[in-house]
Amino acid sequence: MATTEYQVTGMSCGHCEASVREELSKIGTIQQIAVSAKTGKLVITSSEPVADADVVAAVDEAGYQAVRVA
Numbered sequence: 001m002a003t004t005e006y007q008v009t010g011m012s013c014g015h016c017e018a019s020v021r022e023e024l025s026k027i028g029t030i031q032q033i034a035v036s037a038k039t040g041k042l043v044i045t046s047s048e049p050v051a052d053a054d055v056v057a058a059v060d061e062a063g064y065q066a067v068r069v070a
Contacts, residue, residue: 002049010064011037023058042066
């Protein structure tokens with residue numbers, strides 16, 4: 001299992017969280033998505049490592065910006 005954390009900007013509500021979850025769920029190896037509009041924190045757990053570019057692109061498709069937290 002691989003767990004990765006990102007900081008997401010632009011979210012303000014539960015609908016924002018749902019949009020991010022929906023886009024990330026299209027990445028087949030992601031098994032768990034925890035996202036908070038309040039903190040901007042996104043944590044994904046996947047069966048194998050997911051490319052940061054794929055996560056950033058999915059969040060961008062939802063209308064927000066993400067950067068990986070070191």
